[in-house]
Amino acid sequence: MTPNDKSSAAASPVSEARYAILPNRMPPIPTDKMTDAQRKVAAEIAAGPRGKVEGPYWPIIRSPGLTEVLQEVGAYYRYRCPLERKINEMVALMAARSWSQQFIWDVHILQALDAGLKNEIALALAEGRRPAAMAEDEEIAYDFVTELLANQTYARTVAKFGEEGVIDIVGIVGYYTTLAMIMYVARTPLLEGRPFPLAPLPIRLQPLAGTPLRGR
Secondary structure, X not given: OOEOOOHHHHXXXXXXXXXXXXXXXXXXXXXXXXXHHHHHHHXXXXXXXXOOOOOOHHHHOOOHHHHHHHHHHHHHHHHHOOOOHHHHHHHHHHHHHHOOOXXXXXXXXXXXXXXXXXXXXXXXXXXXXXXXXXXXXXXXXXXXXXXXXXXXXHHHHHHHHHHHHHHHHHHHHHHHHHHHHHHHHHOOOOHHHOOOOOOOOOOOOOOOOOOOOOOO
16 A cells, blocks of 8 residues: 655655555465464354454464464453553554554444444544544543653553553554554455555645545
């Protein structure tokens, strides 16, 4: 997913960029082409709450040992993490936006909105802006993720979410950053051929066919 060449940008004060839809480098592997280790971990994923191998786990399954541990990390953050779901999903969206990771955003935006994240906050995140009128917990999480090493932000975050919550927030960022890098290398497409929801940053570019809120 790369912008087109920048020659037109030099000729115009308002630059344009379009994503090239590049071929998937690491598509699904037919079961009969999998190694024994890949079949084993694919069966473990299918038996869990995900129900099937899809999205980032197709490229990751090329390394079944990594898949085995990483899918457990993902299952924790998706299904067992005690952090409030709205904050969990907001942090996932911030990680997705930082990498312009289309798949992660596309999967998590509806979950974030269903968990109570407001449309205007999600749109601000999509556009790389600091959201206005955030609730206290949203503001603290936003500041912490944005300024991860700032002492004052750390103290506020510990006071709000506790040390367990701080580690979970950092882990969410790390987990989805790992997925973003893997899917960037693999060129993993969106599910069901949906259009990319995120425009390149900065937002001075031609809109895409998709929208950040998936029609909400």
